[in-house]
Amino acid sequence: MELAQVALIVSAISILISFVSLWFTHLKPFKLNVENSAPRLSIYRILNDKNEVTHWVPSFDMALTFMNLGKIAGSINDVRLVGDFITKEGRERVCFYPRYVVDYSKFNQRSNDRSQWLISAIKGDWYPLCVRGQGDVSVHLVLEGSGQGRILKIKKVGQMNLSFEVSYSKSKQWESIEAYEASVPEIIYDQNCTISYQNPKLEPLRKHV
Missing domain, CATH: 1.20.5 (Single alpha-helices involved in coiled-coils or other helix-helix interfaces)
Known part of the structure; x- marks a missing residue:
């Protein structure tokens, strides 16, 4: 040669x-990795001047971290929880979208009282996020229904299966990140309590002692 x-x-x-x-x-290129807590459901009673319940507002909160494993910045367009609500009356598809970004410490102190955390815990409204190359963004979100689906005028009990989905970068599609399931009992409408969904990533690990 x-x-x-x-x-x-x-x-x-x-x-x-x-x-x-x-x-x-x-x-x-932008490569997204998402880590998140399991969603937590609260159903808030809305009362009138006579202390009578007029309706209920279902609300989820969850912690999210978006990590970009690539070098080029990308955007998080939106997130949502898609619910398959199974009741004795049938099945209903419901969607919950980000409504508020909250300070988790302050929110957790008042999470059973909507009127209080609305005053003390809100950092701002949700908006699309930019994640720089090799960077990450963490937020704690409150997600609620949109339009008429935002309120419940009657108690609905049953099984609520959830799919956590993200739309990111230039894609107009939704990508499913994780699935959850839990029952919605009648007691949650009458008492200030929450339902925490199990994390499918952690539960199998914790069964092996």
Whole structure:
């Protein structure tokens, strides 16, 4: 092999190595990884001046961390919980979207009293997030229904299966991140209590002692 050919091969290898290095340091595309707590359901009683219940507001809260494993920034367009609510009357599809970004410490102190955490815990409304290359963003969200689905005028009990979904970057589609299931008993309408969904990632690990 002539010296010129060797030099050409060495140059080609150097260019390839430089391109690979550039790819991993600057050009690796946005790659999303999501870590989140299991959602927690509260159903708040809304009272009139006579202390009578007029309706209920179902509300979920959950902690989220969005991590970008790539080098190019990307955006989180929206998140949602899609519920399959199974009652004796039938099945109903309900969606819950981010309504507030909250300070978890303050929210948790008043989580059973909606009127209080609305005053003390809200950091702002939800908006799309930008995640820089190799960066992460953490938020604690309150998610509620939209339109008429935001309130309940009658008690509904049954099984609520949830799918946590994210829309990100240039995609107009929803990607399912995790699935959860729990019952919704009548007692949650009458008392200031919450239902915590089990985390499917943790439960199998904790069964093996």
